Amino acid sequence: MYTHKRPLIQTELPGPKAKALLERDAKRMSTSYIRPFPFVPEKGEGAWIWDVDGNLFLDVMAGIAVNTTGYAHPRVVEAVRRQAEAFQHVCFSDFTSEPQLSLAERLVEKLGGGYRVYFGNSGTEAVEAAIKIVRYHTRRPYIIAFTGAFHGRTMGSLSLTASNSKYRRGFAPLLPGVVHLPFPHPYRPPLGAPPEAAGTAVLEHLEHLFKTSLPPDEVGAVFIEPIQGEGGYVVPPEGFLKGLRELTERHGILLVADEVQTGAGRTGKFLAVEHEGVQPDIVVLAKGLASGYPISAVLFREELSSWTPGAHGTTFGGHPVAAAAAHATLDLLEEGLMENAREVGAFLLRAFEELKAKYPRLGDVRGRGLMIGLDFVKDPETREEDPELRDRVANRAFAKGLLNLPAGPSTIRIAPPLILSREEAQIAVEILDEAIAEALV
Numbered sequence: 001m002y003t004h005k006r007p008l009i010q011t012e013l014p015g016p017k018a019k020a021l022l023e024r025d026a027k028r029m030s031t032s033y034i035r036p037f038p039f040v041p042e043k044g045e046g047a048w049i050w051d052v053d054g055n056l057f058l059d060v061m062a063g064i065a066v067n068t069t070g071y072a073h074p075r076v077v078e079a080v081r082r083q084a085e086a087f088q089h090v091c092f093s094d095f096t097s098e099p100q101l102s103l104a105e106r107l108v109e110k111l112g113g114g115y116r117v118y119f120g121n122s123g124t125e126a127v128e129a130a131i132k133i134v135r136y137h138t139r140r141p142y143i144i145a146f147t148g149a150f151h152g153r154t155m156g157s158l159s160l161t162a163s164n165s166k167y168r169r170g171f172a173p174l175l176p177g178v179v180h181l182p183f184p185h186p187y188r189p190p191l192g193a194p195p196e197a198a199g200t201a202v203l204e205h206l207e208h209l210f211k212t213s214l215p216p217d218e219v220g221a222v223f224i225e226p227i228q229g230e231g232g233y234v235v236p237p238e239g240f241l242k243g244l245r246e247l248t249e250r251h252g253i254l255l256v257a258d259e260v261q262t263g264a265g266r267t268g269k270f271l272a273v274e275h276e277g278v279q280p281d282i283v284v285l286a287k288g289l290a291s292g293y294p295i296s297a298v299l300f301r302e303e304l305s306s307w308t309p310g311a312h313g314t315t316f317g318g319h320p321v322a323a324a325a326a327h328a329t330l331d332l333l334e335e336g337l338m339e340n341a342r343e344v345g346a347f348l349l350r351a352f353e354e355l356k357a358k359y360p361r362l363g364d365v366r367g368r369g370l371m372i373g374l375d376f377v378k379d380p381e382t383r384e385e386d387p388e389l390r391d392r393v394a395n396r397a398f399a400k401g402l403l404n405l406p407a408g409p410s411t412i413r414i415a416p417p418l419i420l421s422r423e424e425a426q427i428a429v430e431i432l433d434e435a436i437a438e439a440l441v
């Protein structure tokens with residue numbers, strides 16, 4: 001594909017054109033946008049992207065884990081062109097058509113059958129739909145989510161989100177009946193548990209709540225990200241998801257896997273729950289499903305589809321052009337991108353473990369496939385988070401042309417397009433190595 005030896009930064013960052021655009025942006029755009037780096041894109045190819053001043057970056061964030069096939073993959077571009085020429089919007093809520101219907105059939109097949117599909121445009125919209133399916137079908141008032149979770153920013157999904165109180169500040173009251181459990185973070189275990197018991201401690205805590213304050217027969221669902229994304233790329237301990245599945249089944253509670261960030265091959269399997277052999281009642285997909293085109297899908301067990309026509313719908317959901325891009329993305333995933341995510345991901349994990357041995361304040365390296373977190377600490381003994389060090393490393397790496405993104409309080413997320421080659425991965429490691437060394441001075 002497109003191979004470059006190294007990013008090329010030829011101006012100060014931001015360069016003059018980016019600076020002018022950022023000044024206009026600061027005047028006109030909503031102050032809720034974040035702008036973690038002064039980066040203004042112009043054109044991308046594969047895992048590489050030029051800014052408006054001609055600086056070339058290697059991208060290890062893929063538009064927040066979205067651009068599965070990299071920038072402008074010819075197969076995706078061709079699928080989009082063909083569908084745009086055929087027809088664009090008719091409204092899938094009212095009229096069925098081939099690209100979306102066959103996409104739904106294909107997704108259900110990937111889960112082994114037995115599900116129905118609802119299409120939206122974004123992750124948050126799909127989480128809202130999942131909440132409504134749970135409410136409508138179970139008529140139970142409570143929902144369980146986890147601290148550290150990110151499920152979106154609209155009022156329903158925000159009620160589940162608990163990765164940072166800044167997302168919630170100023171918006172209460174939120175949806176009533178949401179109960180947050182601590183996430184079994186193996187590196188910083190909750191409830192005073194030792195790391196190896198983090199998962200069982202959380203499950204026991206939930207059973208304790210069921211006995212004391214939360215009637216289990218009034219809980220509709222547990223929403224969980226199989227690997228927490230915005231919360232800091234946290235992989236739960238092995239066996240936890242299975243234990244949670246058993247517990248929810250025992251109490252007739254639905255298990256909702258929010259695979260918005262983990263799904264579509266990112267972890268080396270189509271869904272992250274596959275690593276643990278867990279079958280959720282509801283699966284939510286968005287982000288990487290269509291390589292950058294807006295579409296989301298809720299897959300829910302057939303028997304949960306008790307709602308009636310008009311109970312839910314949306315104008316743009318299941319846009320045919322996005323559906324065509326999703327088909328092209330699935331083709332490429334099936335032709336080897338998931339294998340590549342596994343291979344290059346394993347290579348990166350090994351390389352980052354070496355960096356961890358070299359720099360003890362890179363306290364934890366964790367992840368699956370091409371979803372890897374680098375967690376920086378003040379002291380490896382106490383494991384106290386070090387947001388300042390993380391920011392310094394992220395900024396140094398950006399200045400060297402590595403387009404990266406933070407996640408959680410002290411983590412850099414590595415979520416490149418799944419086409420990333422081993423050579424490109426090696427470049428990312430070298431840049432991070434230099435960035436950490438400089439940030440520690």
Ligand SMILES: Cc1ncc(COP(=O)(O)O)c(C=O)c1O
Pocket residue numbers: 064122123124125127150151152153225229230258259260261262286287
């Ligand atoms: C796990 C998860 N769920 C839901 C969302 C919300 O998706 P969107 O930003 O498309 O609304 C995100 C976004 O980061 C996410 O990571």
